[in-house]
Amino acid sequence: MTLKTTLKGAAAALAVMAGTTAVSAQEITVGYFLEWPMPFQYAKAEGMYDEAMGVTINWVSFDTGTAMSAAMASGDVQLSVSQGVPPFVVATSAGQDLQILDVAVSYSDNDNCVVLEALEIDKESAIELEGKKVAVPLGTAAHYGFLKQMSHFGVDITTMEVVDMAPPDGAAALAQGSVDMACGWGGSLRRMKEHGNVLLTGAEKEDLGILVFDVTSGPAGWVAENSDIVASFLAVTAEANAMWADPANHDMMLPVIAKDAGMDVDATEATISTFVFPSVDDQLTAKWLGGGAQEFMKGVADVFVEAGSIDAALDSYDANVNTGPLSSAAGGM
Numbered sequence: 001m002t003l004k005t006t007l008k009g010a011a012a013a014l015a016v017m018a019g020t021t022a023v024s025a026q027e028i029t030v031g032y033f034l035e036w037p038m039p040f041q042y043a044k045a046e047g048m049y050d051e052a053m054g055v056t057i058n059w060v061s062f063d064t065g066t067a068m069s070a071a072m073a074s075g076d077v078q079l080s081v082s083q084g085v086p087p088f089v090v091a092t093s094a095g096q097d098l099q100i101l102d103v104a105v106s107y108s109d110n111d112n113c114v115v116l117e118a119l120e121i122d123k124e125s126a127i128e129l130e131g132k133k134v135a136v137p138l139g140t141a142a143h144y145g146f147l148k149q150m151s152h153f154g155v156d157i158t159t160m161e162v163v164d165m166a167p168p169d170g171a172a173a174l175a176q177g178s179v180d181m182a183c184g185w186g187g188s189l190r191r192m193k194e195h196g197n198v199l200l201t202g203a204e205k206e207d208l209g210i211l212v213f214d215v216t217s218g219p220a221g222w223v224a225e226n227s228d229i230v231a232s233f234l235a236v237t238a239e240a241n242a243m244w245a246d247p248a249n250h251d252m253m254l255p256v257i258a259k260d261a262g263m264d265v266d267a268t269e270a271t272i273s274t275f276v277f278p279s280v281d282d283q284l285t286a287k288w289l290g291g292g293a294q295e296f297m298k299g300v301a302d303v304f305v306e307a308g309s310i311d312a313a314l315d316s317y318d319a320n321v322n323t324g325p326l327s328s329a330a331g332g333m
Helices: 003-017 040-045 048-053 065-074 085-093 141-153 167-176 186-193 202-207 220-225 227-245 247-261 265-272 292-306 324-331
Strands: 027-033 056-062 079-084 098-106 111-116 133-136 161-164 181-185 196-198 213-219
Touching: 027 040, 027 065, 040 048, 040 227, 040 247, 048 056, 048 227, 056 065, 065 079, 065 085, 065 213, 079 085, 079 098, 079 227, 085 098, 085 141, 085 213, 085 292, 098 220, 098 227, 098 324, 111 141, 111 186, 133 141, 133 167, 141 181, 141 202, 141 292, 167 181, 167 186, 181 186, 186 196, 186 265, 213 220, 213 227, 220 227, 227 247, 227 324, 247 265
Parallel strands: 027 056, 027 079, 133 161, 133 181
Antiparallel strands: 079 213, 098 213, 111 181, 111 196
16 A cells, blocks of 8 residues: 555545544543653643543543544544644644644654664665665654655655554564664654664754644634633643753652653653743744744645645645633633
């Protein structure tokens, strides 16, 4: 199955599933990633969300942002924390009515592609990747980064065998030598690096306009009906981020975050130290939700269209950003 048909099939399925979002306001389900440590997990583990929101929260972990989209389309999940922008764009371009509610994390150094060490391919010889086999989680930030990097290096991806693999599977395949390159993030990326090298650093990717950030997202209809609950959720997240911003809290928070992320403390510290958690004030500026995120989504969609991965981009993604709940959260802090 080709990259194009796989991603288009996923987008079509999301469009069909979208619409069923009814759920009891007394109980909600929130998606997140394991091995992706963030301050919100301290609040999660300590019961801060339940106390502030007055509802029961069921937390469910996912491997990819595309799976989050599917779960929100079916009504099984009401909010997703740290969904990548590319899977969000794939879903909304296919007609799923999702909204970005905050900027969860920025992490240009923690999402990348790794080339098998034995190939001895670096940025000077990247053209040698033509004809190679690569594991990519389609429709994710890693997929977008892969496409942009290959375009930068002039690599013709139509010559490559692109296999849709979640990052943990891609890391295992790279370790076994069954793929020549694998793309992913977090703990999977660390494991990939044990068997290969990246072509570009985070700073080099940013210079090419490859931004990497995640968002908190939710179905527009459910958000509109439960804006107070959403605002409370975002306020707790912001509180946890503010706590983490003070290094004096790290010793207290780090072990709790590590346990919740399914990681040891050293690996957690190594990962989270590469993350940036913008403040609410920063998120509401033009760089992020005041226009920058919308422009970036349009750029991601256009790249996917050019690659033949999705049929069409929206004219604008302005309607897919809702700053109302975040602004309310800021006012109540």
